[in-house]
Amino acid sequence: AQSVTQPDIHITVSEGASLELRCNYSYGATPYLFWYVQSPGQGLQLLLKYFSGDTLVQGIKGFEAEFKRSQSSFNLRKPSVHWSDAAEYFCAVGSNTGNQFYFGTGTSLTVIP
């Protein structure tokens, strides 16, 4: 069965520090991978996606993620976090084969001054 794991429920970083949010997936074929962000009281917004090609993908707001097939991971990174990055982050995996799409349980990010 396909699944998505975000091992960190909550992360706190200082403003200006680097950030890495972990995401691991379980899927037999190459999946479509996504990171979404949810600000308080808002719906989810796409940060970036990986479908194929270059395994390092750039997204909005200075975020990037790297697809590592050998580790079944798609970790999200940002070199310098801003206070406005405080939000909930969701990794998701989908496939047109069998019409499967799953979200991880999310990582809540707190940014301290």
Place this chain on the structure above:
Amino acid sequence: DADVTQTPRNRITKTGKRIMLECSQTKGHDRMYWYRQDPGLGLRLIYYSFDVKDINKGEISDGYSVSRQAQAKFSLSLESAIPNQTALYFCATSDWFADIQYFGAGTRLSVL
């Protein structure tokens, strides 16, 4: 105007009542989805629709029903609401199934 609009934004109801949550979109997408979000559980898919005539159950469809009235409209109903259906509900659309999904702002439902 938002691409995906959910109404109402907040709703409090009592156990046993019938509730309908509505979703409309201006993206022109064929695919629409209903999710519920619970703390610590992320988003779970309730129902999804590929077009007006194609509706499918998701991971947690029990206790819910849906109606796709038009390409742009997808409603979620709770026929007899129960307290454990208290959650944040999201509607989303996409151009194809594993593509980028566009979300509404959510409906916060409380069942007392």
